[in-house]
Amino acid sequence: MNKKITMLVLSAAGLAALVLYPILIPNPYYIHLAETILIYAILLFGLDIVVGYTGQVSLGHAGLFGIGSYATGVLVFKLGLPFWLAIPASIAGAALFGAILALPALRVTGPYLAMVTLAFGTIVQILINEMTFLTEGPMGIKIHKPEVWGHKLSEVEYYYMVAALMVISLIIVHRILKSNLGRAFEALRDSPIASDCMGVSVYRYKVYAFVISAGFAGLAGSLYAYSEEYISPNTYNFELTILFLLAVIMGGRKTRSGALIGALIVVMLPSLLADIELFRQIAVAAAVLGVIGSAYMLAKKRSTVRGVIVPLLATIGLAAFSYKLDNMVDWRLTIFGLMTLFVVYYLQDGIVGFLMSFVGKGRGHVAAVAASGVAPFQHAQGGQQGAILLKVEQALMQFGGLKALNQVDLNVTQGSVHGLIGPNGSGKSTMMNVLTGIYKPTAGKVEFAGVVISGRTPSEIALGGVARTFQNVQLFGEMTATENVLVGLHNTFKSNVLDVMLHTPRYRREEAAARARAASILEFVGLAGLANEEARNLPYGKQRLLEIGRALGLNPRLLLLDEPAAGLTAPDIKELMAIIRKIREHGITIILIEHHMDVVMALSDVVTVLDFGQKIAEGVPAAVQSDPKVIEAYLGGSAETLALAKH
Numbered sequence: 001m002n003k004k005i006t007m008l009v010l011s012a013a014g015l016a017a018l019v020l021y022p023i024l025i026p027n028p029y030y031i032h033l034a035e036t037i038l039i040y041a042i043l044l045f046g047l048d049i050v051v052g053y054t055g056q057v058s059l060g061h062a063g064l065f066g067i068g069s070y071a072t073g074v075l076v077f078k079l080g081l082p083f084w085l086a087i088p089a090s091i092a093g094a095a096l097f098g099a100i101l102a103l104p105a106l107r108v109t110g111p112y113l114a115m116v117t118l119a120f121g122t123i124v125q126i127l128i129n130e131m132t133f134l135t136e137g138p139m140g141i142k143i144h145k146p147e148v149w150g151h152k153l154s155e156v157e158y159y160y161m162v163a164a165l166m167v168i169s170l171i172i173v174h175r176i177l178k179s180n181l182g183r184a185f186e187a188l189r190d191s192p193i194a195s196d197c198m199g200v201s202v203y204r205y206k207v208y209a210f211v212i213s214a215g216f217a218g219l220a221g222s223l224y225a226y227s228e229e230y231i232s233p234n235t236y237n238f239e240l241t242i243l244f245l246l247a248v249i250m251g252g253r254k255t256r257s258g259a260l261i262g263a264l265i266v267v268m269l270p271s272l273l274a275d276i277e278l279f280r281q282i283a284v285a286a287a288v289l290g291v292i293g294s295a296y297m298l299a300k301k302r303s304t305v306r307g308v309i310v311p312l313l314a315t316i317g318l319a320a321f322s323y324k325l326d327n328m329v330d331w332r333l334t335i336f337g338l339m340t341l342f343v344v345y346y347l348q349d350g351i352v353g354f355l356m357s358f359v360g361k362g363r364g365h366v367a368a369v370a371a372s373g374v375a376p377f378q379h380a381q382g383g384q385q386g387a388i389l390l391k392v393e394q395a396l397m398q399f400g401g402l403k404a405l406n407q408v409d410l411n412v413t414q415g416s417v418h419g420l421i422g423p424n425g426s427g428k429s430t431m432m433n434v435l436t437g438i439y440k441p442t443a444g445k446v447e448f449a450g451v452v453i454s455g456r457t458p459s460e461i462a463l464g465g466v467a468r469t470f471q472n473v474q475l476f477g478e479m480t481a482t483e484n485v486l487v488g489l490h491n492t493f494k495s496n497v498l499d500v501m502l503h504t505p506r507y508r509r510e511e512a513a514a515r516a517r518a519a520s521i522l523e524f525v526g527l528a529g530l531a532n533e534e535a536r537n538l539p540y541g542k543q544r545l546l547e548i549g550r551a552l553g554l555n556p557r558l559l560l561l562d563e564p565a566a567g568l569t570a571p572d573i574k575e576l577m578a579i580i581r582k583i584r585e586h587g588i589t590i591i592l593i594e595h596h597m598d599v600v601m602a603l604s605d606v607v608t609v610l611d612f613g614q615k616i617a618e619g620v621p622a623a624v625q626s627d628p629k630v631i632e633a634y635l636g637g638s639a640e641t642l643a644l645a646k647h
Contacts, residue, residue, distance in 0.1 A: 018163045022156045032227070033267060035159045038166040039223045041263035044247055045173040045256065046216025051245070052253030053177060054209045055189030057110070059241045060101055060117035063124030064214045066236030068094045068221020070128055073141035073231050078134075083146035083226065090222035091215045097124075098214020102207040121241050129233040140232030143225060162223055169216060170256050172501050176212065177254075178366060179500045179511070180486070180493045185209050186254075187476050187487045194474035196458035197436055197467070199491045199554060212497070239332070243269065250343045252350025261351055273332050276325060283319040290315035314342060368482040368522075368531035369515050376520035377552045377586065389414045389589050390435070390558060395444040397430050397613075404430040405441070406613040412558070412606075417580070417590045419604030419621070421597075423633055426610040428593045429471050432562050435591075436468050437461040448558065463491055467556035469547045471563050471593075477536035481527055481546050484535050485518040488553025492517075518553070525549040525579055541572035548579065558589045565596045577603060601625060609633065 022031050043065055050058045071090040075081040081089070104116040128135050135141065145153045146161070153161065176182055184205045187195040192202045225231050247266045252258025272278055294312045297303040318338075325331060347354050392410035396403065405427045412418045420428050433439040435446060437458040446454040453461050467488075476484050492514055495507040522528050525545045530538060535546060544564055551559060561580070565573050573596065580603055584590060594600045600607060601621040609617040609624060611633040617624050624630055 015167070018167070019160075022159055028155050031155055031159050035155075035162050035227055036224070037260075037263045037267045038162050039220050039227060039263075040244075040247070040266045041260050042166055042169045042223070043217050043220035043244065044251070044259035044262050044266075045169055046213035046220075047244055047248050048253060048255075048259055049173070049177070049185060049209050049213045051248050053182065053185040053189060054206060056206070056209070057114040057245070058101075058117045058210075058213075059114050059245060060120040060124075061213070061217050061244050062236045062238075062241040063121035064094045064097060064101070064217035065221040065224070065240070065244075066124050066128055066233075067097050068218035069225040069231045069236070070135055070141070070221075071218070072222040072225040073143055074134055076143045076225075077136075077141045087219065087222045091218040094218025094221065095211045095215040098210045098212075098217070099207060101214065102210035106203050106206060118238075118241065121236070122238070125233055125236050128236070135233070138233060140230055141225075142230050144229055146226055158226065162227070165219065165223065169219065173216070174256055175503060176497070176500055179507070180490055180495075180514070181205075181208065181497065181500055183479065183483055183487050184490060186479060186483075190476040190478065191474045193438060193458070194470065194476070195487070197438075197462050198487050198550065199459050199462040200487065201457070201459040208497075239270075242337075246339060246343070248350075250339070250347065250350055252352030252354075255350075255352045258350050258352040270332075273335060276322075276327060279325075280319075280322040283315075283322040287315045287319040311342070365480050365483065365532060365534075368480070369519050372516055372519065374513075374516045374520045376517060376524040377555050385415045387414045388412070389449060390591075391447040392431075392435075393445050393447070395431070395434060395446065396442045397427075397434055397439055398442040403613050405434065407444070408610070408613070408615050410608060410615070412589060412591060414589055415584070415587055416605040417584055417592055417603050419600040419607035420591055420593045420610065421595075421600055421607060422610035425612075426633075427613040428610055429562060430613075431610070432468060432471075432560055432591075432593065435461075435560060436466060462554055465554075465557040466560070467551035467554040467558070468560035469544075469551055469562055469564060471566070473540075473543050473547055475535040475543055475547060475550075478534060480532050480534055481522060481538065481549075482515070482518050482531045484546055484550050485521050485553050486514055488521075488550040489514045489517060491554060521549045521552055522546075524552070524582070526575060541568045541575075544568060544572075544576065545579065548583075552583070556588060558591065559583060560591045560593075562593045563595060564592075565594055565599050573599060597625075 021034055025031070043061065047058065047061050050056045050061075068090040071093040072086045075086045075089055076083075101117060101120055104113065108116060129137055131137070132139075145155075145158050147153070177185070184195070184200045185208075187198070187200055188202055188205055188209075195205075196202050243266045246269075247262030248259070250265055251260070251262030272282060290312050294303075294308040297308055298305065343350070349356075388411050390410070390412040392408060395405050395408045395410070397405040408427070408431065410431070420431065422428050430439065434441050434454070437453070437456050437460070441454050444454070445452050448461075448464065448466060451464070453464065453466070456464075476487065479487070493507075493510050495504070495510055498504075499507040519528070519531065522531050525548055527542060527545055527549065530542060535543060538546060544567075548559075548561070548564065564580075565576055568576060577599060580590065580592070590603075592600060592604060604621050606618065607621050607624040608615060609627070609630050611629075616629045616633060617627045619627075
């Protein structure tokens with residue numbers, strides 16, 4: 001409750017500041033400056049979706065910003081459209097180009113994506129410059145402030161219009177990012193494979209992220225055109241692209257306050273770097289703050305000498321270097337680059353993240369609700385006990401000359417626990433990846449509930465009733481235990497983007513129902529007391545249980561557990577076995593890959609043994625345990641030789 005009151009007070013103070021700013025500071029220049037900061041903040045709200053949440057590096061947002069500006073400029077200058085048509089058209093136009101820009105994001109990541117988006121921004125600038133019949137080329141386009149019922153808005157009136165749209169944008173972005181959409185975006189960044197296996201299509205949500213982000217860039221571009229009343233191609237250059245990226249990183253990713261601070265940086269930094277004397281003063285002030293901050297961190301034992309020495313020397317060096325410069329023109333991009341490197345290495349969570357950690361607070365999460373008796377997941381539906389649920393026929397998975405799976409058959413019956421064992425490198429995890437669509441088999445087929453699923457995407461298979469965990473834990477580290485389970489419950493949401501933006505009753509009902517089920521699932525796996533803890537901070541054993549809980553959110557008929565007991569202590573293994581038995585009691589069929597033989601033998605109805613990609617044995621646990629081929633595979637010799645060795 002105190003947190004909510006604090007947020008309300010801060011929000012009211014922010015709104016009051018926006019309203020009173022033109023009254024307290026009536027100078028038109030400073031009003032226009034604040035207006036520009038608010039416009040850039042709108043763009044950065046959207047850019048943070050791509051950079052902060054999905055983890056994509058986009059250097060094309062200056063181009064999208066330019067598309068929004070020129071869409072408005074052309075529609076107003078050429079066709080005389082009013083602002084209430086020009087602004088939505090700019091948003092739609094930029095969103096369309098955002099969808100086009102998203103296409104390479106489906107195939108490339110990291111530096112390759114950065115290069116593609118940078119090329120996009122460069123092409124947009126060239127086209128704006130060359131398409132003189134539409135954009136007037138280097139001459140630029142002049143437009144005037146919007147008119148409302150025949151009245152041309154003054155600078156102050158237009159400031160209030162921009163401020164209102166910024167607040168609306170902030171609310172919309174905040175709602176999106178705190179919804180199932182925001183959780184999907186964040187899951188993509190942490191583990192695309194796990195996202196796909198939770199029914200969150202990587203392709204679809206990458207496109208959603210780019211389109212929504214581009215829409216905000218289009219809105220910002222349109223407002224910028226009206227604000228400046230003149231636009232030209234050289235505005236949307238490489239320097240602006242770098243500034244936008246620097247602003248998101250330096251302000252603080254995944255925070256709206258970080259975007260506002262970043263917008264302030266975008267507007268003020270070029271001016272600061274244009275005046276050599278002002279730059280020297282700021283560099284000296286930064287060095288002084290660096291010394292004070294380093295001393296404080298060392299005194300409070302929050303850092304070591306090794307941790308503070310490099311940033312401290314960097315700030316002092318920058319202050320000294322500033323007095324060696326005669327002008328800033330040739331050094332602007334160099335300083336931008338150095339600042340970006342500094343922030344990436346030493347302020348990874350930006351200014352807001354640094355301040356939060358400085359006062360001992362972490363990122364804010366929506367608090368989990370208490371378990372209220374809601375069923376954690378449904379009893380598995382369909383099929384008859386003992387009928388074949390999963391059928392693998394002659395599965396071949398070949399990587400070059402290596403056959404990871406070689407003509408393997410597998411039948412899993414409804415309601416059973418089917419153990420899948422074998423030495424390291426025998427093909428167990430490859431089989432898991434084939435069953436869940438991560439790998440498409442070279443030959444053979446996989447049937448689930450009578451339907452061929454080999455060749456389908458992981459998200460389609462997951463939504464069809466097949467859930468899994470991973471050999472190496474694939475949790476979403478910066479999300480809480482509750483939020484991880486909510487990603488597993490993503491399939492329960494039928495609301496669209498508009499429902500999320502408007503917080504319609506349908507969306508609120510679905511969110512409340514999902515949170516109630518998430519609380520029940522966490523209680524089911526014994527993690528109710530850790531519901532608000534970030535996944536990366538959980539003990540390893542609890543992370544394993546959380547991964548199982550997240551998979552149960554899909555209401556699966558078949559659950560694939562890939563070495564769930566790996567690395568667990570004896571008490572944790574005992575707890576895990578009890579949970580697996582409870583899952584089976586709900587009618588869910590389980591395939592269990594495990595190296596702990598006592599776990600496999602105690603839980604499994606049938607055990608299949610793989611070795612070098614081939615099935616060498618199958619049957620009840622006791623029979624498999626004494627099979628000569630299995631003994632040879634595990635112990636490296638024939639059963640007869642081992643028997644003689646004992647005597």
